[in-house]
Amino acid sequence: MPTALSFPSSARLSGLNSDSQSSHITSSVSAMAANTEQTFIAIKPDGVQRGLVGEIIKRFEQKGFKMSGMKFLQASEDMLKQHYIDLKDRPFYPGLVKYMGSGPVVAMAWEGLNVVKTGRVMLGETNPADSKPGTIRGDYCVEVGRNIIHGSDSVESAKKEIKLWFKPEELVSYKSCAKDWIYE
Ligand code: UDP
Ligand code: MG
Numbered sequence: 745m746p747t748a749l750s751f752p753s754s755a756r757l758s759g760l761n762s763d764s765q766s767s768h769i770t771s772s773v774s775a776m777a778a779n780t781e782q783t784f785i786a787i788k789p790d791g792v793q794r795g796l797v798g799e800i801i802k803r804f805e806q807k808g809f810k811m812s813g814m815k816f817l818q819a820s821e822d823m824l825k826q827h828y829i830d831l832k833d834r835p836f837y838p839g840l841v842k843y844m845g846s847g848p849v850v851a852m853a854w855e856g857l858n859v860v861k862t863g864r865v866m867l868g869e870t871n872p873a874d875s876k877p878g879t880i881r882g883d884y885c886v887e888v889g890r891n892i893i894h895g896s897d898s899v900e901s902a903k904k905e906i907k908l909w910f911k912p913e914e915l916v917s918y919k920s921c922a923k924d925w926i927y928e
Pocket of ligand 2: 803897
């Protein structure tokens with residue numbers, strides 16, 4: 745098995761000169777760093793109650809993203825207020841916090857190349873009415889206040905959200921056996 749820092753086989757076999765070989769190595773190393781981007785995804789209480797947990801996890805697995813953490817919990821009001829702190833002045837904030845605390849949620853960290861942005865595309869728009877069929881919100885829900893899933897909107901928010909929802913020891917670092925079939 746290739747180690748994390750081994751040359752791609754194309755570089756090993758092609759007799760590239762040392763300059764192009766080193767730029768190949770540099771780009772492989774930066775690609776590896778990009779592959780470890782993480783996002784926070786949560787299946788909201790309506791997604792859990794409606795039996796959509798398996799379907800949602802399946803989409804992230806089948807896409808080729810790697811799960812780094814998952815837990816099933818009913819979140820406290822304090823935690824949810826913190827999670828949505830940027831929306832605290834919006835009129836829907838109290839109802840949002842109540843809805844998110846009304847039952848259990850599935851909190852997950854997923855890892856992969858551009859997982860934050862691609863995760864948002866997989867979710868669809870905030871309002872399910874604007875979400876295309878084929879997206880999670882486009883396929884499984886109707887109203888903005890019952891839109892079944894959360895996904896971080898930037899790498900910075902993902903870092904904050906993962907820190908809020910997971911202790912460091914609850915995140916697992918491992919190599920997926922499919923990695924070399926998903927990334928060049
Ligand atoms: N929300 C709502 N009414 C609105 C806008 C948002 O109830 O008019 C809820 C909805 O559940 C949404 C969450 O607030 O997912 C967070 O809003 P945000 O704008 O961050 O959307 P998201 O990032 O979830 O797409
Ligand atoms: Mg948001």
